[in-house]
Amino acid sequence: MKIRIGVLLTIAFSVGLAIAVGVKVALQVPYSPPSAPALEAVAPSPQTVAQTGDRPPGIRVEAIVPERLVRDLKTLAFDRSTPESRDRARRYIVEQLQAAGWNPTPHPFPGGINIVAERSGTDPDAGTVLVAAHYDTVPGSPGADDNASGVAVALEVARLLGAVPTPRSLQLAFFDLEETGLQGSLAFAGEADPQRLHGAIVMDMVAFACHEPGCQDYPKGLPVKAPDRGNFLAIVGDLEHLPLIEAFQQAARDPLPAIFTLPVPFKGLSIPDTLRSDHAPFWYRGIGAVLVTDTANLRSPHYHQPSDTPSNIDRDFFLGAAQLVVNATTIVLNRRATLDSPLPPRQAATGRSPQGSAGSLF
Numbered sequence: 207m208k209i210r211i212g213v214l215l216t217i218a219f220s221v222g223l224a225i226a227v228g229v230k231v232a233l234q235v236p237y238s239p240p241s242a243p244a245l246e247a248v249a250p251s252p253q254t255v256a257q258t259g260d261r262p263p264g265i266r267v268e269a270i271v272p273e274r275l276v277r278d279l280k281t282l283a284f285d286r287s288t289p290e291s292r293d294r295a296r297r298y299i300v301e302q303l304q305a306a307g308w309n310p311t312p313h314p315f316p317g318g319i320n321i322v323a324e325r326s327g328t329d330p331d332a333g334t335v336l337v338a339a340h341y342d343t344v345p346g347s348p349g350a351d352d353n354a355s356g357v358a359v360a361l362e363v364a365r366l367l368g369a370v371p372t373p374r375s376l377q378l379a380f381f382d383l384e385e386t387g388l389q390g391s392l393a394f395a396g397e398a399d400p401q402r403l404h405g406a407i408v409m410d411m412v413a414f415a416c417h418e419p420g421c422q423d424y425p426k427g428l429p430v431k432a433p434d435r436g437n438f439l440a441i442v443g444d445l446e447h448l449p450l451i452e453a454f455q456q457a458a459r460d461p462l463p464a465i466f467t468l469p470v471p472f473k474g475l476s477i478p479d480t481l482r483s484d485h486a487p488f489w490y491r492g493i494g495a496v497l498v499t500d501t502a503n504l505r506s507p508h509y510h511q512p513s514d515t516p517s518n519i520d521r522d523f524f525l526g527a528a529q530l531v532v533n534a535t536t537i538v539l540n541r542r543a544t545l546d547s548p549l550p551p552r553q554a555a556t557g558r559s560p561q562g563s564a565g566s567l568f
Contacts (some may be wrong), residue, residue: 265540268366269527278302278358279413279524280516283350286343292382295341296321299357299380308363308378315393318342318382322394325368327375332532332542333404334375337363337535338391340384340410340484350516351506353384354407356498357527363535372539374404381484384410388484405450405545406495407535408485412439414506415463415523423504436505438464439498439527442480445471447494448547450538454496457533462526494545498531 286295296312299321303310313320321341324334339356343349356379364378380391391408415437416422422436443451451467458465472490474480481489488495500523503509508518538545 238347255443265536266370268370270362270478270525270532271365272525274365275362275525275528276356276521278361279354279519282341282354282357283348283516285346285348285383286341287345287347292318292342295357295358296380296382299361300359303364303378306361306368308364308368310378310380313394315381315382315390318390318393320382320390320394321380322376322378323364324375324377327539328371329373329542332373332375334377334402335535335538336377336379336406336488337482337531338381338406338408338542340381340382340390342343342383342385342390344385345509346512347510347514348512349506350514351413351500352411352502352509352514353409353517355411355413355524355527359409359412359531361541362528363532366532367535367539370536372536373542376535376539378401379563384484388482388487390486391484391487395491395493398488398491398493400491400493404446405448405492405538406485406488406493407498407531407538408483408488408495409498409531410483411500411502411509412498412527412531413502413524414508415520416505419506422501436501437523438466439530440466440468440501441496441498442468442470442485443496444473444489444494445469446473446492446547447545449541449543449545450494450496453500453534453537454530456537457530459533462530462533463523465530489508498527500527 233480281298282295284291286292286296296319300310303321303323307325308325310321310323313322327334337360339360340353340358343352348354360378360380363376367376378472379391379394381388381394383389384391398503417435417437420434422434441454450468451469454465455467468480470477470480472494474486480486483497483499485495500506508514
């Protein structure tokens with residue numbers, strides 16, 4: 207994972223973005239999200255969410271299978287920095303996708319190979335949503351958190367939602383060479399059609415949490431009171447596609463991890479450090495994308511280290527993060543409405559951030 211989240215948060219606070227921590231996060235922007243069914247937390251079997259009040263009819267929420275997720279993470283926890291080791295990881299990913307009924311194809315680019323798969327939705331006009339994660343590591347690290355965890359969750363999405371009919375199509379991508387400059391996602395996004403690909407959910411480290419007071423680091427001089435425990439999942443999205451962030455707000459329910467949302471203006475140009483993971487190339491193309499992350503080195507001492515092993519992940523947090531991603535993906539796939547943010551006329555004309563996003567954050 208290339209993103210420096212500490213710098214990211216400092217700059218984000220300085221420009222007055224609305225950030226909140228908690229299971230239900232309110233974005234202080236002039237945006238009224240559509241109603242959606244409340245989603246159940248982790249359950250031993252698939253749940254059907256009943257219609258409540260004026261909400262739309264319930265949607266089926268598939269439950270993760272913990273043993274599969276942990277198996278995938280453990281199997282992929284080896285140094286994946288060489289051509290040979292990345293080929294080994296690709297073979298495993300392809301094998302798992304094929305076993306789940308997908309038809310994965312290689313997406314080669316100079317120096318690397320992405321793996322891509324897609325299943326069609328029921329509404330050709332509803333577009334496609336991408337779920338993605340990078341599978342390479344830095345040299346010398348087995349990368350259990352960075353990013354076998356993200357790959358494992360993407361594989362679970364493939365298993366659970368591959369045969370579920372939804373209006374939107376579901377595309378999966380496993381990116382190569384993220385650690386050497388986002389090469390795989392740049393190649394993929396460069397060929398994507400913004401008229402067809404409506405949004406992307408990108409995972410980069412989703413398996414580490416710390417629960418002791420003071421274990422979550424923040425930059426010096428942080429101008430707000432911040433939580434001192436690293437038991438939340440950060441959702442970083444672009445301000446032009448708030449419905450993607452809002453899907454995670456609706457998906458987060460006890461006992462799933464709390465979420466920490468960071469809506470970023472100007473496609474990240476005003477906050478360059480938000481452009482250092484695989485969601486960024488989609489912003490460049492005008493495609494909405496969110497980064498789902500555990501904040502990396504701000505809480506984990508194992509970031510890019512040989513100690514990034516399965517024994518050092520937080521199993522419950524990892525499984526909760528996986529269910530949260532499945533829930534949010536289910537919400538987005540079942541919507542036909544645009545994922546673009548409705549912007550006030552002045553903002554649409556000037557590109558300025560919405561008024562009212564500053565103020566008390568907690």
